[in-house]
Amino acid sequence: MALTEFDIIRQFFMSESFAADHPHLVKGPGDDAAILSLPDDHDLLVSVDTLNESVHFLPDAEPSLLAARCLAVNVSDLAAMGASPLGFTLALSLPQVSLSWLQAFSEGLAKAALDADCPLIGGDTTRGPLSITIQVHGMVPRGQALLRSGASAGDAVYVTGTLGDAAAALWWMQGDSRFSAKGLSSTEEQHLLEAFYQPANRIAVGKALRGIASAALDLSDGLASDLRHILKASSVSGARIEAGQLPVSEVLKQRVSRSDQIELAMGGGDDYELCVCIPPARIREAEAAVAALQVPFTRIGQLSNDPEMMVIASDGSTMDLKATGYHHFQSHSS
Amino acid sequence: MALTEFDIIRQFFMSESFAADHPHLVKGPGDDAAILSLPDDHDLLVSVDTLNESVHFLPDAEPSLLAARCLAVNVSDLAAMGASPLGFTLALSLPQVSLSWLQAFSEGLAKAALDADCPLIGGDTTRGPLSITIQVHGMVPRGQALLRSGASAGDAVYVTGTLGDAAAALWWMQGDSRFSAKGLSSTEEQHLLEAFYQPANRIAVGKALRGIASAALDLSDGLASDLRHILKASSVSGARIEAGQLPVSEVLKQRVSRSDQIELAMGGGDDYELCVCIPPARIREAEAAVAALQVPFTRIGQLSNDPEMMVIASDGSTMDLKATGYHHFQSHSS
Structure with missing residues (x-):
């Protein structure tokens, strides 16, 4: 039987470079279903995200970077649960066959x-309009997944890495005047592209914080929006975030105004860093565990019994949060 | 924070009617990932399929039937592996929000x-062009999944249900003159619509044949095409299929010519019935196991050392298979 063009495409994803050598994979592509064998006493975690052309990425997005981003945003969900990756599936719709793409x-x-x-x-x-759906599968020792629902007022709030870089990258790519692009160095360009397309994998951090963190999630819609998911799931009414503690990169410091730095750090999406709550008694342990991984881990405030989330300026005044609640994208996953 | 329209949409899928009450579901929608707890000594099976508007279904497809079909084609992959369902994820892209849809x-x-x-x-x-990606998750006792690769020459070939009805339904819906639609009764219409949109769930058959069948798959591209996957995976060169044994429905017998009945049964896709190979020594056991489920289970031929697959007419002559190798759709899954 002659191969259809879609048979040929599939072979792009069954090549040697995808030779799936993972201790828990019994059978990869080629039968009616893939087979995974989890070790006993582990839970399975699954998360799925779709990226559509012109909605989540620009039509001329570089395909290798796009692929990296699609997988990274999914792996980030596993990291936020403290899980180890097991493997992923790819559902790819293509309008036509471009071998170079x-x-x-x-x-x-x-x-x-x-x-x-x-x-x-x-x-x-x-066949269909360009759309990429990736589902990741991970595992944790039974009962040890990091949920959004375990935090309490008084817990410290931490984030990994720096915030706002992906949203700044989007400003830069779209020529937004709030981003001062004049004389941008290739190092700065690289930083922005990596922040948007290749967010760092925080799996090791999530694993290190199993049994220590009271709640965790990954930052996809922006800190202000995402932290509210923890508040709601944990039944905590408020939080105090200190603007002066928000970790921002040198690029952000050089290229956007101070108020926009806070705007991007609080409201910019797509960072795929972890936001983690740590009970006071576990702070030293948590900091030591993440320091051993050489990942930036910054305490930015704490959960509180205030009636809502507040951002505190360095002079102690309360900043307006409404300005930081915007959404970059319409995608949400559960 | 105001709900976005996509938050509202998500609530359609977190309603009481989806209240996920399944013994192995630890946590459904609402965190970074869903959590499943498999019993020890079981393997996990996953399979994903995408259906795109105008490629896999007509733009005016009735949404409740479309939803049923999307899930059914995925559950069918679990049935073909002998698995029990655990749950599914839905990645849904919508061009706009229609509450009635x-x-x-x-x-x-x-x-x-x-x-x-x-x-x-x-x-x-x-947001995006209408596209529905469903991934199903199932489990089997460790090592007992029904693969495509275990068959041998001499094994009997069986199929469940009747063949060709979904392809005939498509002829009917598209006004194809090969389908004689005049005076079609509402019972016949119902049969065709159910064949296309609500193929029967064969999970019980797959489970009953664990440890008995030598190979199995579900019929998505058509028997001629799909059986070749078993031949290839099992390293068997040929098969003899008896045209007179192919199970066809009363509707097919009444509404298409005898040669088109064979054409549809061998080459029509989308039946989502199981095709199963049974070693000669296990035939009585297999037939009894499926008979107990009151599912039609028909022996249609056997695998052989012939150089290729052949369809044998009732007079013993060999029919041309080339005419039956067409594809209805461009979708393939693994």
């Missing part, structure tokens, strides 16, 4: 999969 | 989920 996309995906130790285990390739 | 879609999905005992455990809803 597929080559670059599959290379970027294979590299990102290797980086996250998260092999491709199955998928579906079909 | 969403209401019908979510009702159809909830009904199909209940029928398959396969609850919704998570998902992503986003």
Whole structure:
């Protein structure tokens, strides 16, 4: 039987670079379903995200970077649960077959999969408007997943890495005047592109904080919006975030105004850093665990019994949060 | 914080009718990932399929039937592996928000989920051209999944149900002259619509044949095409299929010519019946196991050392298979 063009496409994702060598993968692509064998006494975690052309990425997005971002935003959900990756599936809709696009996309995906130790285990390739749906699978020792619902007033709030870089990258790519692009160095460009397309994998941080953190999630819509998910799930009414403690990169400090730095750090989406709550008694342990991984881990405030979340300026005044509640994108996942 | 329209949409899928009450679901939608707890000594199975508007279904497809079909084609992959469903995720892209469409879609999905005992455990809803990606999760006792690769020459080939009805339904819906629609009764219409949109769930058959069948898959592209996957995976060169044994429905017998009945049974896609290979020594056991479920289970031929697959007419002559190798759709999953 002759191969259809979609059979050929599938072979891009069954190449040597995707040779799925993972201790828990029994059977990858090629049967009716993939088979994973979890160790006993572990829970399975699954999370799915779709990225659509012109909604979540620009039509001319570089395919290898796009592939990396698609996997990274999903792996980030596993990190936020304290899980170890098991593998991912790819459901790819393509309007037409471009071998050069597929080559670059599959290379970027294979590299990102290797980086996250998260092999491709199955998928579906079909004709349609360009759309990429990735589902990741992970595991934690039974009962040890980091939920959003365990935090209490008084817990310290921490974030990994720096905030606002992905949103600043979008300002830069879209020529927004709030981003001062004049004389941008190649190092700065690289920083912005990586922040947007290749957010760092925080799996090790999530694992290190199992049994220590009271709640965790990854920052996809922006800190102000995402932290409210923790408040709601944990039945905590308020939080005090200190503007002066928000970790921002040198690029942000150089290229946007101070007020926009806070705007981006609080409201910019797509950072895919972790936001973690730590009970006071576990702070030293948490800081030591993350310091050992050499990942920036900054205390930015604490949960409180205030009637709502507040951002405190360095002079002690309360800043207006309404300005920081915007959404970059319409995508939400659960 | 105000709800976005996509927050509202998500609530269609977190309603009481989706109240996920499944013994292995620890946490459904609402955190960074869903959590499943498999019993020890079981393997996990995952399969994903995308259906795109105008590619896999017509733009005016009735949303509740469409939802049922999307879940059914995925559950069918679990049935073909001998797995029990654990739950599914839904990644839904919508061009705009139609509450009536969403209401019908979510009702159809909830009904199909209940029928398959396969609850919704998570998902992503986003803006984009209408596209539905469902991933199902199932389990089998460790090592007992029914693969495509265990068959041998001499094994009998069986199928469940009747073949060709979904492809005939498509002929009917598209006004194809090969389908004689004149005076079609409402019973016949119902049969065709159910064949296309609500293929029967064969989970019980797959489970009953664990440890008995040598190979199995579900029929999505058509018997001629799909059986070749078993031949290839099992390294068997040929098969002899008896045209006179192919199970066809009364509607097919009444509404298409005898040669088209064979054409549809061998080459028509979307039946989502199981095709199963049974070693000669296990035939009595297999037939008894499926008979107990009151599911039609028909022996249609056997695998052989012939150089290729052949269809044998009732007079013993070999029929041309080339005419039956067409694809209805471009979707393939692994």
